[in-house]
Amino acid sequence: MPELPEVEFARRSLERWFEGRQLVRTEAEPGARTFRDCDLGIFKALKGSLVGIDRKGKYLMVRFSNKLGFVGHLGMTGKFLKRAPGEEVKWSRARFVLDDGEVIHFQDMRLFGRIDAVPAVELEGRPAVAKLGVDPLGDGLSVERLQEALSGSNQELKVALMDQERIAGLGNIHAAEALFRAKLHPERSVASLSPPEWKALVKGIQATIAFALDVEGDGEEIAYVEEGAPNPFLVYGRAGTPCRKCKTLVKSFTQAGRTTHFCPTCQPKQRRVDGDQMRKRPRARRYRG
Ligand SMILES: [Zn+2]
Known part of the structure; x- marks a missing residue:
């Protein structure tokens, strides 16, 4: 199950993949539990360049230039993968299509992961994120x-x-x-x-x-x-x-x-x-x- 280091690795990968690119469209697997807390209208409206990704514990907070974003959690088996246009990815629950045609997939076999799209200003206030304690990497540990x-x-x-x-x-x-x-x-x-x-x-x-x-x-x-x-x-x-x-x-x-x-x-x-x-x-x- 992904823990802090694996989620941090996902954060760094996503930052690299979005760098210099525009998000042109998102796609959600219909009915996937991944979106159980999510306003799909907001997820589908995610667009633009990546402003930044913060991580707190096992949660990612991803912001785009159109002032929307999402909280991501990998659950038990979730991971982000970048693939060529048209490439089939098993258990792809969410897709972020870039302006060069490449696609970032959120793959999650067991569906414990989640994506919760909200206005970017609300990311840190989401209940799952707001109650988190000290992050040993992000906050530093003494x-x-x-x-x-x-x-x-x-x-x-x-x-x-x-x-x-x-x-x-x-x-x-x-x-x-x-x-x-x-x-x-x-x-x-x-x-x-x-x-x-x-x-x-x-x-x-x-x-x-x-x-x-x-x-x-x-x-x-x-x-x-x-x-x-x-x-x-x-x-x-x-x-x-x-x-x-x-x-x-x-x-x-x-x-x-x-x-x-x-x-x-x-x-x-x-x-x-x-x-x-x-x-x-x-x-x-x-x-x-
Ligand atoms: Zn020993």
Whole structure:
């Protein structure tokens, strides 16, 4: 399922494809669930040059020069593809026809994606977008910002990271990857993190996003779509295979209805720093007070 890096990749691709071109016409697959919130009259009126595309979490906000735009969400299987005139594209739900005849398709096999066309001034106020939390790439991430975003959460760490109203853009894959990089067990509580662990988590999230953007930057569609493609992840989807760092077998369990992958050795459930300190200095504790 597309998460922040894949949506960012889609944003960059769309900007490149629209550059120097005019949108002359749009087409919608009749009755497609893609348009369930959408005024089709506005979708059909989209026209002109691209003014810009903002991304917040997993949402794209696309603006055209005729002051109309759309909010796009890739859902589970959605992606944008540019194809030559007349080329058939399976599961093409929406089409953007350019002045050179090329067509940008919104392809979506499972129809969880959506396109919601509105006047451009209303894009950021759409309910789905307005409630989103901090975007780790667009807004930037620091220890303070992450703490603020997760403050008051009684959720387990991975569940809190996937809460789009707190952190926008991380899903099941990249939350698990970030926690592995930060050496944090997915079931740790937000309140239990030490200052070094907060730092590690910020770095883990940033490195995970940077890595995923890099994988896609090679021009390959990311492996989540391609059946049988090599798994580029550190722990996600690797249960039963050796951890890339320590060779312990990666484990999985169900957490809030989703499968969580982690390494029991690299991501112990107990806070590692405290444990080390206690073992090293037992006497200091005895004489204190
Ligand atoms: Zn490990």
